[in-house]
Amino acid sequence: MDVLTGTARGQETLIDLRYAAGLTLERVAALLRASPAGRELRVSASKISSLENGRSVRGRRWQDPDVTGQLVAPLAKAYGVPVRMIVDAWMRTRHGEQSPTLAPRKMPEASAKALATWEALNERQQTYLGEIMREDRMTATEMWMRRVQRLPAPKAQQWRSLPLAVQAPSSVVGHTRLQERLRRRGVHDPGVGSTVHALERRGLVVVTEDSVEHPAGGTVVRVLVEITRRGRAAARAGLGEPRDPGPAAHLLSEWLWGVVARVAAAEPDGLEDDLLAGRSLFFIGVGYRGKSGGRASRGLVDSVPVMAPGGTHVAEYRWRLTRLGRRHVAEYLDIYRELYSHIDTTGLDGIADEQP
Structure with a gap:
């Protein structure tokens, strides 16, 4: 598009997006009138032209950002671009006025399948799965902060395998952070193997082992646990923590x-x-x-x-x-x-x- 219009990537206006889509003003107006917002705004070719050229658009509802915000998604569909490109182009095109207001994303509801998976677990298994999910979330935040501070951070496939236990006396090597979480919930070491492997058989976690050097215990074997997508969904559903819907489509991550x-x-x-x-x-x-x-x-x-x-x-x-x-x-x-x-x-x- 930048070759055809002479506009650098990331500087497109509304008219640039229409040209790239190969649509006439009349065709865009017809497509938009098929949507509730388009009918409410009584979209016409002349109104689209005024919109693209930064001129005032006739009609009281065109001054309401909540109403024009409903036009963004149909416009994005017509041009075959993401919603955020429409909002950005709108803001570049129309200075001195409030940009369209997009409705926030709805909080997704927990699926019945994920909730059934959680309810099939016994109390001890639920405690383990919930604390593994929280430890995974906290570690993800720590990794993000390291990247922001321009510090080295391992790839997700490495840090998501969380240390669960060390096969050595706790009096020598202490407890892992995940074990400390479980201990605060009243769950101690006995039964770790059977509980975690029961979660693994259900596809909720993946259990692996590796060897590390411990300053007090020498070479020791660690048990690592990684929560799966299915396990995360079950824990969120059971604990009433639905997945964060994330920011609205036009906002940054x-x-x-x-x-x-x-x-x-x-x-x-x-x-x-x-x-x-x-x-x-x-x-x-x-x-x-x-x-x-x-x-x-x-x-x-x-x-x-x-x-x-x-x-x-x-x-x-x-x-x-x-x-x-x-x-x-x-x-x-x-x-x-x-x-x-x-x-x-x-x-x-x-x-x-x-x-x-």
Whole structure:
């Protein structure tokens, strides 16, 4: 699309998306009128044209972001793009007005199958499975924090195998963190093998062993346990902890918001070029695309040249928020603070106070 329209990846407007879809104004209007929101807004070719060109759209309901928000999904379907691309293009196209409001994702309900699996377990097995799930969740948070702090972190396939027990006297090697969890629930070492292997037979966990060097016990054998997807679903259903639906479709994941927040915190000077690298750029950097034939990035940050004194040459490049990036932070900062409260957003209020 960037070749056909002259628009860099991650900077598309509403008209760019329509051109890429190969649709006329009349055809888009017809497709949108098939949706409840399209009928309520009385969509026409002239209204789509006004929308694309940043002009005021006739009709009182067009000024209500809750109503225009219902038009985003049908528009995304018509253009064959994700919802977040429509929201981003809308914000690039229409300055000085509130962007469409998307309804939050519904909290998914626990499946009857997962709940039946949980109820088939005895009390001891339920305790083990619940504590294994919580330990897995806590370890995942620790790994995420290590990556944010740019510390080395093992791959998920390594850390998800959690140490359950060490085949050596506890008076010498102590207890694993998972054992400490179980002990606080009144469950001690006897019966570990039979309980865990009963969970394994049901496909709720995977049990493995390895050998490690312990400073007090020498070479010892560890029993490792990894919760499966089925086990996680059963534990969540039984403990009343349904899966987090995640942020709304137009919002960033925890990982990507952390990256954008770092760039925002470096404004107005920008973040040094070598401090932002890796896969995140394929999702938020102007000119990037996730994979061959994949969707363009959101274009929230861009590499901007910094001229040497006197303007004789480019001294360096720095990452800065694009216009859309600044507006995205300004509009959704409070929501992100609630979603990802542990991410440092100190100093971003100045951006949030800016007018779109």
